[in-house]
Amino acid sequence: MKTDQIAQLEPSESTGRIEAFSDGIFGVAITLLALEIGVEEYKGATDANLLTHIYELMPKYIAYINSFATVLLMWLAHHQMFRLIKKPSNGLMLANGLLLLVIALVPFPTKTVGQFIDTDAKGIAVKFYTGYFLLVNFVFLLLWTIASSKSKPLLHAFASTEIVKAVNRSILTGLLINFICFGLSFINPWLGVTTNIISWLYWMVAF
Amino acid sequence: MKTDQIAQLEPSESTGRIEAFSDGIFGVAITLLALEIGVEEYKGATDANLLTHIYELMPKYIAYINSFATVLLMWLAHHQMFRLIKKPSNGLMLANGLLLLVIALVPFPTKTVGQFIDTDAKGIAVKFYTGYFLLVNFVFLLLWTIASSKSKPLLHAFASTEIVKAVNRSILTGLLINFICFGLSFINPWLGVTTNIISWLYWMVAF
Amino acid sequence: MKTDQIAQLEPSESTGRIEAFSDGIFGVAITLLALEIGVEEYKGATDANLLTHIYELMPKYIAYINSFATVLLMWLAHHQMFRLIKKPSNGLMLANGLLLLVIALVPFPTKTVGQFIDTDAKGIAVKFYTGYFLLVNFVFLLLWTIASSKSKPLLHAFASTEIVKAVNRSILTGLLINFICFGLSFINPWLGVTTNIISWLYWMVAF
Amino acid sequence: MKTDQIAQLEPSESTGRIEAFSDGIFGVAITLLALEIGVEEYKGATDANLLTHIYELMPKYIAYINSFATVLLMWLAHHQMFRLIKKPSNGLMLANGLLLLVIALVPFPTKTVGQFIDTDAKGIAVKFYTGYFLLVNFVFLLLWTIASSKSKPLLHAFASTEIVKAVNRSILTGLLINFICFGLSFINPWLGVTTNIISWLYWMVAF
Numbered sequence: 001m002k003t004d005q006i007a008q009l010e011p012s013e014s015t016g017r018i019e020a021f022s023d024g025i026f027g028v029a030i031t032l033l034a035l036e037i038g039v040e041e042y043k044g045a046t047d048a049n050l051l052t053h054i055y056e057l058m059p060k061y062i063a064y065i066n067s068f069a070t071v072l073l074m075w076l077a078h079h080q081m082f083r084l085i086k087k088p089s090n091g092l093m094l095a096n097g098l099l100l101l102v103i104a105l106v107p108f109p110t111k112t113v114g115q116f117i118d119t120d121a122k123g124i125a126v127k128f129y130t131g132y133f134l135l136v137n138f139v140f141l142l143l144w145t146i147a148s149s150k151s152k153p154l155l156h157a158f159a160s161t162e163i164v165k166a167v168n169r170s171i172l173t174g175l176l177i178n179f180i181c182f183g184l185s186f187i188n189p190w191l192g193v194t195t196n197i198i199s200w201l202y203w204m205v206a207f
Numbered sequence: 208m209k210t211d212q213i214a215q216l217e218p219s220e221s222t223g224r225i226e227a228f229s230d231g232i233f234g235v236a237i238t239l240l241a242l243e244i245g246v247e248e249y250k251g252a253t254d255a256n257l258l259t260h261i262y263e264l265m266p267k268y269i270a271y272i273n274s275f276a277t278v279l280l281m282w283l284a285h286h287q288m289f290r291l292i293k294k295p296s297n298g299l300m301l302a303n304g305l306l307l308l309v310i311a312l313v314p315f316p317t318k319t320v321g322q323f324i325d326t327d328a329k330g331i332a333v334k335f336y337t338g339y340f341l342l343v344n345f346v347f348l349l350l351w352t353i354a355s356s357k358s359k360p361l362l363h364a365f366a367s368t369e370i371v372k373a374v375n376r377s378i379l380t381g382l383l384i385n386f387i388c389f390g391l392s393f394i395n396p397w398l399g400v401t402t403n404i405i406s407w408l409y410w411m412v413a414f
Numbered sequence: 415m416k417t418d419q420i421a422q423l424e425p426s427e428s429t430g431r432i433e434a435f436s437d438g439i440f441g442v443a444i445t446l447l448a449l450e451i452g453v454e455e456y457k458g459a460t461d462a463n464l465l466t467h468i469y470e471l472m473p474k475y476i477a478y479i480n481s482f483a484t485v486l487l488m489w490l491a492h493h494q495m496f497r498l499i500k501k502p503s504n505g506l507m508l509a510n511g512l513l514l515l516v517i518a519l520v521p522f523p524t525k526t527v528g529q530f531i532d533t534d535a536k537g538i539a540v541k542f543y544t545g546y547f548l549l550v551n552f553v554f555l556l557l558w559t560i561a562s563s564k565s566k567p568l569l570h571a572f573a574s575t576e577i578v579k580a581v582n583r584s585i586l587t588g589l590l591i592n593f594i595c596f597g598l599s600f601i602n603p604w605l606g607v608t609t610n611i612i613s614w615l616y617w618m619v620a621f
Numbered sequence: 622m623k624t625d626q627i628a629q630l631e632p633s634e635s636t637g638r639i640e641a642f643s644d645g646i647f648g649v650a651i652t653l654l655a656l657e658i659g660v661e662e663y664k665g666a667t668d669a670n671l672l673t674h675i676y677e678l679m680p681k682y683i684a685y686i687n688s689f690a691t692v693l694l695m696w697l698a699h700h701q702m703f704r705l706i707k708k709p710s711n712g713l714m715l716a717n718g719l720l721l722l723v724i725a726l727v728p729f730p731t732k733t734v735g736q737f738i739d740t741d742a743k744g745i746a747v748k749f750y751t752g753y754f755l756l757v758n759f760v761f762l763l764l765w766t767i768a769s770s771k772s773k774p775l776l777h778a779f780a781s782t783e784i785v786k787a788v789n790r791s792i793l794t795g796l797l798i799n800f801i802c803f804g805l806s807f808i809n810p811w812l813g814v815t816t817n818i819i820s821w822l823y824w825m826v827a828f
Binding site: 017020021024025028029032035093094097100101104105107108111112115116119120121122123124125128 | 659
């Protein structure tokens with residue numbers, strides 16, 4: 001479809017519907033994380049062994065909480081980023097589409113780490129998990145790089161150089177933290193996960 | 208991201224997008240409750256044994272209806288609470304995020320009670336279920352405590368001391384009822400569940 | 415929460431957020447219908463036997479299309495009903511909640527009929543399916559009865575007696591058709607399903 | 622319900638709620654695509670064999686990315702099409718409903734191709750997949766044919782003949798590309814999939 005032609009006719013079209021669509025995908029992805037958690041039906045259930053089964057899911061709870069918190073922070077960052085964006089370009093739409101693609105797949109590394117962190121495969125499970133969030137952060141950086149590029153003025157006038165730099169710093173800090181988590185998971189899987197949890201606790205307080 | 212800086216630039220930003228995002232998670236979580244309910248395909252199906260299978264799911268129907276009603280009431284309470292809130296603070300956003308985290312996980316205790324209430328594990332299943340809703344109520348209390356704290360004026364001017372007190376009473380009553388349900392489930396599992404059902408029937412009429 | 419008190423403070427609050435929330439549940443429920451459809455992975459797959467497997471899912475396709483069309487028509491009816499409603503009452507909210515509860519569970523009778531219509535359990539499967547939609551129609555009638563009751567003026571001024579009567583007729587016709595489908599499924603399961611399909615095809619054309 | 626009567630009373634009712642509902646279904650369907658991807662829990666997990674398992678899911682990743690990109694492009698096209706539409710007719714609503722029905726079912730051909738492309742059933746799997754998107758394109762053509770028909774003026778005044786022709790060309794090009802993908806999958810399954818991927822990469826750049 002000749003986007004440009006149509007876009008010229010209705011210049012007032014802002015980022016509203018993209019934000020709503022993105023919110024929908026963030027919201028469904030974050031809720032689907034919970035689907036993995038449950039105790040399968042089994043014969044001979046007693047209070048004692050059901051309690052054990054509920055306790056044994058601990059790695060899944062941690063993975064769930066960690067992914068939920070991370071996606072929620074990303075939604076907040078996405079939300080604030082789009083408040084600075086005046087109008088979408090095609091490149092921005094595509095980068096946003098790529099972000100949604102990786103966000104929608106967060107349940108995959110989450111269930112992988114939840115299932116395998118208490119097995120001998122914990123090394124790969126955690127590297128995959130922390131590496132995946134590193135990838136998500138790179139896509140975030142790509143999105144912001146397109147949004148804030150000087151050649152195409154996509155930002156609102158109130159997005160001063162100072163604000164753009166603050167957002168840059170914030171994204172690069174996020175990338176660095178994720179890179180450290182990824183690196184630490186090569187030394188010790190639990191270290192990688194623990195650093196990940198500490199990192200979003202820090203973000204939430206520093207926010 | 209420097210929230211405060213950005214927030215100052217667009218003070219008109221209200222709670223709209225948070226509410227929409229929260230509604231999305233409430234809506235998806237409540238709909239996913241139904242996913243657990245179904246009769247697996249099996250060999251030698253006849254009218255008689257299919258009917259039996261449909262009947263045998265009764266504990267799951269009760270758990271579904273009970274959780275659906277509870278989450279729906281919580282959505283209504285969340286809806287009314289946010290009508291009193293003028294603007295979100297970071298603390299409010301985080302407390303709301305924590306609420307969404309526990310709401311999205313409601314399918315887990317729901318399917319646990321639905322699967323195990325007719326087994327010898329009914330004691331733990333019901334304690335887990337009623338205890339989980341007690342936890343959700345505590346998060347609700349936390350959210351409202353942050354929203355209504357006097358040091359940060361987050362509420363609309365029309366939210367008079369009288370209204371704030373009415374909401375306080377309403378949340379504390381909810382907590383008390385859930386605490387009673389939790390307590391009764393230590394005496395008898397069915398008593399805990401029945402009280403839970405009676406409680407939201409009461410809320411709906413008293414509403 | 416003291417709804418009435420709060421409601422008085424913000425009388426302009428209309429049905430917007432309830433409609434959005436209802437739309438969300440209709441939308442998720444209708445999309446989850448598709449989750450049941452799939453060919454399980456199996457050993458020794460060839461073009462010929464995969465084609466057979468895809469063909470063998472025919473009852474599930476029919477059940478999916480039938481439920482999708484029915485829920486979509488109900489969403490349209492819900493949409494039009496709420497255009498006539500000025501403001502929600504507590505009773506209306508609860509009836510709407512009940513409607514959402516039964517709509518969210520539509521995947522259950524849908525997968526039941528899809529799985530068992532080609533077995534000896536087809537009788538119960540179809541009675542359950544057509545009976546379930548009869549139930550949904552009753553809840554719709556309840557919702558409209560509350561919305562259009564003369565004692566509480568919930569409708570817009572432009573909802574004349576003539577329009578109210580037209581909606582009444584439309585809902586009662588829906589109920590009658592569903593009752594016939596339910597009745598016919600006692601004579602012959604396929605007759606019940608076929609009538610069901612014909613009925614929404616008719617609605618769509620007559621719409 | 623007497624749509625015409627009600628519609629006359631509120632002529633201002635535009636396509637807003639239909640778009641929001643459609644967005645919801647597009648969003649949930651696109652997010653559910655990710656649900657199929659995961660490594661099942663298994664005994665004797667080690668770093669080496671988990672890595673192998675993650676690699677072996679490659680066909681599913683490709684299918685996921687391909688379907689995600691395709692549905693996202695369709696959402697964009699849907700979005701732009703509805704910007705040209707002033708008000709919905711019943712026929713348009715039904716064609717849109719049919720589109721949502723086929724969009725919601727995209728996870729089915731997606732998981733079929735992901736599961737069977739590395740088996741001897743790859744021929745049927747790919748034909749089914751590419752053929753399914755051909756079907757979706759036909760429904761898109763139907764929707765636009767109804768929207769742009771001259772007898773019923775559903776389009777905004779700014780939708781000039783030139784714009785309508787541009788949209789026509791764009792949809793017919795899409796159809797042609799999908800037809801080629803479908804045709805090539807008869808020669809070689811991998812050729813069909815590769816062309817499919819190239820086609821949306823092209824669309825994204827040409828967009």
